[in-house]
Amino acid sequence: MATITLEKTRLDDSFAAMATVQRRIKRTSYVCFIVTLLVITLIVFGHNYGLLGIPSPVSIVVGVFSVGGMALLWRDIDWRVKGQNRSVGSLLTQYVAMKVVGWLGKRQRERLEADTCDIRKAQEETLLKRLRKNANTYYGRLYEFSAIKDSVAFCQHHPLTEYEHYRDLVKRVAAGAEGVLIAGRPLILAMTSGTSGASSMLLSTKDTNTEFFLQGVAVCLDAMRKAFPASESLQRTTKFFYTPTLRQSEAGIPIGPNSSTPASSRHMLTLYTTPAPAFQVSSEPDALYLHLLFALKDCSVGTLESNFAASVFYAFCFMQERWQELVEDVELGRVSPRLAIEDGVRRGLDRLLTQDPERAARLKAEFQQGFEGIALRLWPQLNLVLAVDSGSNHIYGELLRQHYCRGVPFYSPFYAATEGLIGVNLWPEKDQRQYLLCPRSMFCEFLPEASLDEKQPQTLLMDQVQKGLSYELVVTNASGLFRYRIGDVVKVVGFHNQCPVVEFQYRRGQMLNVRGEKVSEAMFLAALMRAVRQWPGAELVDYCCAESGILGESSGGSDPHYQVFLELQGVRNLTEEQRYKLDHCLQEDSAVYKSFRHKGSIGPMRVQLVGGGAFQELRGHMLAFSQASPNTFKMHRVLHRKEYANFLRGKIIS
Structure with a gap:
């Protein structure tokens, strides 16, 4: 899914997923209550003796209401608290953040509901707001934004665009030119993840972040609160986030993935299990080790959070490999000497750790029982896994639900991209990941699936699409993109009032196409999952494909065909009949593929198994040679670079 950059890390400046503890708050609440009584008593007596300038009756009334208010506040906080060793300040910070965002969420949900009842009006207002704001830019004057009065005129006078349309303009912004695409200076030059090709540099603005x-x-927090009431309890969140490396443009504008570190909001860090010094660690393995170490110390973790389910899955795989070392650090109250971190950061972390042999013994006992359902055994009060598990992350979500996180609810909150917020999931309890398009985030148009290859096809608006059909999204956003084809194909699965509800299908650039057959990621995965169910004992861990053309003579056949790389659990070999089962399943789903196979225009796919951990290694290899961040990375389901395919060929076990 387009970089669901979501970037959910923007949450950090405004809220944090719920984290807390009970013993400390009860003790502290009583202390605060007594202190409040003493202060009020002092005020009352002060007034009685004429030491203060407020009449005595007024001070008494104020005192009574203050005591009552404090008592009600602590009573409200107290029932939410779980765990121990939380400061009053961190609890109050979380409580206030939760209340403020809850109030905002309720208001925004009401506005959203009103907008979905008149979708054309909401979309027209969104479009005209974008055009008016940027009318005096170089681009706005070029396309005469000031003369456009409605969406019909906009679609008639502005062409559909792709990234090449903006490349030189973005370079001008990076060099310091102002008023080119947007009125103002971007916050960051945001790099896309490059799943479907080379990374693109887009503008990210304050408006984009505010909308998000x-x-x-x-x-989404309002929806989460209603679906999962336990998420309102004051518990810490473990957030798997990796501080991105940013560089500067000629004009000093930051360049990098469109995400900010939680450490940039230090007043909110008390809501996470990971302390501030850990966010200074740039190495992903070392940072992950620290996330896990401090999470394991807190038995009352309430939420596991990341942009994508893949990051949560990799975290549990990492924990399974290094649990003994982690348990030893919990017992000794230190950071492993094997971690290559700066001395100052290490000292800061060591100061936050204390010896805890009791917790270490409990952890060891749970790990020795195995890793099925380990999440709830490590954190019995775990309420939620908050991560996107749709699109290319569907596999990892399923693996987590079936194994490590068995019994824990999942919520996939957003459908978003580097381009901005696209949709929200208002139905957390549903297994299907469906997203209501946000009518005031972007102006959306829809290209029917049959017209994807046309240069300037006719588009449809939100109130013109049909249930059951698939479309490519075209967006006009707050960051200088106009009628921009983002490459995501979605299926309209219903309507909420007048507003479309969609499911992500595939990326236009991630299709298998050796003879014009155009097999999408969604189609191939469905066939693959059906085939795997027919292989006794097999469970899919990861996969990707390559078209034989990129491998040349080493592809192993003269006819164009698919090279399929699978990582499976439960089996280390497949018979030729089992391998052919995947080809047969795809033929059942794609009449075009079946036709080409029967004609001999496409040869049989070559299905090859790779060793355990091969895809984690591939991920590391891809990150090392790209501008993507671990926070936004998504596994490429169709490999377009020969070196990546050859990397997996070196991992084949059968």
Whole structure:
């Protein structure tokens, strides 16, 4: 799914997923209550003796209401608290953040509901707001934004665009030119993840972030609170986030993935299990080790959070490999000497750790029982896994639900991209990942699936699409993109009032196409999952494909065909009949593929198994040679680079 950059890390400046503890708050609440009584008593006596300038009756009334208010506040906080060793300040910070965002979420949800009842009006207002704001830019004057009065005129006078349309303009912005695409200076030059090709550099603005928070974060937290009431308890969140490396443009504008570190909001860090010094660690393995170490110390973790389910899955795989070392660090109250981190950071972390042999013994006992359902055994009060598990992350979500996180609810909150917020999931309890398009985040158009190869096809608007059909999204956003084809194909699965509800299908650039057959990721995965169910004992861990053309003579056949690389659990070899089962399943789903196979225009796919951990290694290899961040990385389902395919060929076991 387009970089669901979501980037949910923007939450950090406004809220944090719920984290807390009970013993400390009860003790502290009583202390605060007594202190409040003493202060109020002092005020009352002060007034009685004429030491203060407020009449005595007024001071008494104020005192009574203050005591009552404090008592009600602590009573409200107290029932939410779980765990121990939380400061009053961190609890109050979380409580206030939760209340403020809850209030915002309720208001934003009400506004969203009103907008979905008149979708054309909401979309027209969104479009005209974008055009008016940028009318005096170089681009706005070029396309005469000031003369456009409605969406019909906009679609008639502005062409559909792709990234090449903006490349030189973005370079001008990076060099310091102002008023080119947007009125103002971008916050960051955001790099896309490059799943479907080379990374693109887009502008990210304050408006984009504000929309993401108000229309996305606040609304989804409101939905989460209603679906999972336990998420309102004051518990810490373990957030798997990796501080990105940023560089500077000629004009000093940051360049990098469109995400910010939680450490940039230090007042919110008390809501996470990972302390501030750990966010200074740039190495992903070392940072992950620290995330896990501090999470394991806190038995009352309430939420596991990341942009994508893949990051959560990799975290559990990492834990399974290094649990003994982690348990030893919990017992000794230190950071492993094997971690290559700066001395100052290490000292800061060591100061936050204390010896805890009791917790270490409990952890060891749970790990020795195995890793099925380990999440709830490590954190019995775990309420939620908060991560996107649709699109290319569907596999990892399923693996987590079936194994490590068995019994824990999942919520996939957003559908978003580097381009901005696209949709929100208002139905957390549903297994299907469906997203309501946000009518005031972007102006959306829809290209029917049959016209994807046309240069300037006719588009449809939100109130013109049909249930059951698939479309490529075209967006006009707050960051200088106009009628921009983002490459995501979605299926309209219903309507909420007048507003489309969609499911992500595939990326236009991630299709298998050796003879014009155009097999999408969604189609191939469905066939693959059906085939795997017919292989006794097999469970799919990961996969990707390559077209034989990129491998040349080493592909192993003269006819064009698919090279399929699979990582499976439960089996280390497949018979030729079992391998052919995948080809047969795809023929059942794609009449075009079946036709080419029967004609001999496409040869049989070559299905090859790779060793355990091969895809984790491939991920590391891809990150090392790209501008993607671990926070936004998505596994490429169709490999377009020969070196990646050859990397997996070196991992083949059968």
